[in-house]
Amino acid sequence: MHMQRRQVIGAAIGGAFAAALAPQGAVRAAEAPFAEKFVKPTADKPLLACFNENPLGLSMEARAAVAKSAAVCNRYPFARAETLRKACADFVGGKPEEIVLSQGSAEAIRASVESYAHEPGATLIIPELTYSDGEMAAKRNGMPVVKVKMGKNWSIDIPAMRAAAAEAAKKGPAVVYFVNPNNPTSTIADTNQLFDWIRSQPKNTVFLMDEAYGEFVVDPSWKSTIELVHAGAKNVIVMKTFSKIFGMAGLRLGFAYTASPELHKRVHDHIAYDFFMNTPAIEAALAEIGDLGFLRLSNSENKEARKIMEDLFKELNLEYLPSQTNFCFFNLKGPLEPFAKAMKAENILVGRPFPPALTWCRISYVRPEEMKYVADVMRGLRKKGVI
Template identity: 45%
Template sequence: MEFDKELLLSVNRRDLLKLSSSALAVAALASTGISTHARAQEKSSTSVVPTADKPIRINFNENALGMSPKAQNAARAAVAKSNRYAKTEIEQLHKKLAMVYKVDEKSILLTDGSSEGIRAAIEANATPDTQLVIPELTYGDGELFAGIAGMKVAKVPMGKNWSFDIEGLKTAVKAYSGPSIVYLVNPNNPTATITPADLIEPWIKSKPANTLFIVDEAYAEFVNSPDFRSVTPLIQQGAENIILLKTFSKIHAMAGMRVGYAVSTPTIIARMANKVAGEKLNYCGVCAALVSMDDKPFITYSKQSTNVSRQTMVAVLKELKIDYLPSEGNFIFHHLPVPLAAYKKHMEEAHILIGRAFPPADSWCRVSLGTPEEMLVVAETMRKFRVKGWL
């Protein structure tokens, strides 16, 4: 199944401006006719009816679009040979990633999703007196694995609008006499906001003593803001104090396949390799990853679909005058005028699953972005909840 990139990018701007409903953006995306996959979505756009058995799942930051059809075919074909280990394919994925990142193959470590990468990065560099420095509101696996490793965790309060307080993080490092590991998720989860590169890069380049930066860029491919830059160029330039963590779970829509990787110096990667059970990824996941990397039209479509879903969610939030943070991921963080527990319950009764609580942002709600068609249903449900006083 082929995706036509030119058709994907040919949405008529004048037509978009004429429409007052977010439904237009959905229609524009579907009307590109770029693939059997997209046409199937267009056909079902008026029949998204969530049920108890098939709810709209917008609670785990999964990519609701689904994997590239080419990657799906590769995964199916891999089943027939999955009685063997994927040694050849794993070597191919190593080479391909090293080529993409322009680093030595010894600078790449394949992991079972990004979670194994977080654990290995922390365990490989932790000493009895190492502290983990994290923002107070961020992805929880860093703190989880630091706790298992017996590390001290320094949680720095957030800045304005739940932003990272970089100066506060610096202070936490300077005030500590032992080694520090700084864990930064960019874009952040659950806020979906970015920390501008101009705030991160100078700190990394200053090479603070005994400090290692773990930078988790799971959602980077969704970013539209020019203020974001990956730390990849710093690694390519020889930085020895960074571990970049990546995953195929998000833009590639392979969350269930559990394929991730780390990029760093050969020395750091060698230490991390001692903390994983070898690069024994599943055959289907590796084969799907290899094909998905080359399916550029699908990746473009995946991002465009997310942009349309985000547009729909932002439009209803503005309409209902609900505060939200600027999203650069495949989810959006917004303030609730009602208790989260009650709102979540009402949503579940409407067969829509939303995110859990994220202390200390107890009055905020994280909503992952479903397909454009699903988000139209979510938006209409929110409007109905406002009339009922539930939102």
């Protein structure tokens, strides 16, 4: 029996979204249009294993919706933006008035940070190895940033983060930017420690929870902080994006979700217009947000690609972190640059350097046949002594 959409939402919040979207039956209707035909990459069309995109692109329904939307792109999208707001609220199990639409999650991150940046004593607290948008927004606004050292295996040290935030909160607002699952490490934080911290309602502290990769998580211990928003937490803003599993990185759409009217106003007041999203993006999102077949296929292929790389790392005896995302993070035990150059020579682009993990490499999962090609190239580089 197919899961109802509300059950899928519940699974997403409980950290079992990937399991909920596992293939059911022998052949899925969504699979046929994406029948894989591997084409060896070239210099003009390299394999982009560097941006954490969905290699399937838009679903067939979303492509049709984008094409159809051209006929109404001369009209302002006020009404359809409100339809999308309702769909996003349904997806997370919230209310439309708790949703702020944004240009990707990046704008929601910027707006959230910026809304505190000019308050006396405001400080951004981040792990030293995480996605850079929070830090960039703070620095552009002259807001101090405290980077907290990572724990073992590049884990986020929540007790250390908590101590740093408590110290910062003595001077002004402590804004904690938390990416979970984390980028570039591909790992999840300790849910119990994180939830205990947020539930303690630390004084003068707000949590910006970036859950861009939450739909890829397979570890049942993970929980979305959406659960805390549902419980009424007023110190949390959860940010979601359509750029990852929904394959809409080029259409720029995301949203912020909070149960706090005060936090909602902060984000809303620092976004230009949350009712002026572009029409093709709105229509693509509305087509995909309920397309369980496409989401199943995206997750199924991601799991195949993950296994290919994990098997390779074991074969080559390379240290790697347990991926809960659509990319992996592994240790070359040497500088990244020679490896990246060698991969580029084979027309494969890999992730940029992520200080302080200077010997580690991030590779985005591509389609299974492409992932096998990446693995074969890496086997060849091992023979050449590059790895």
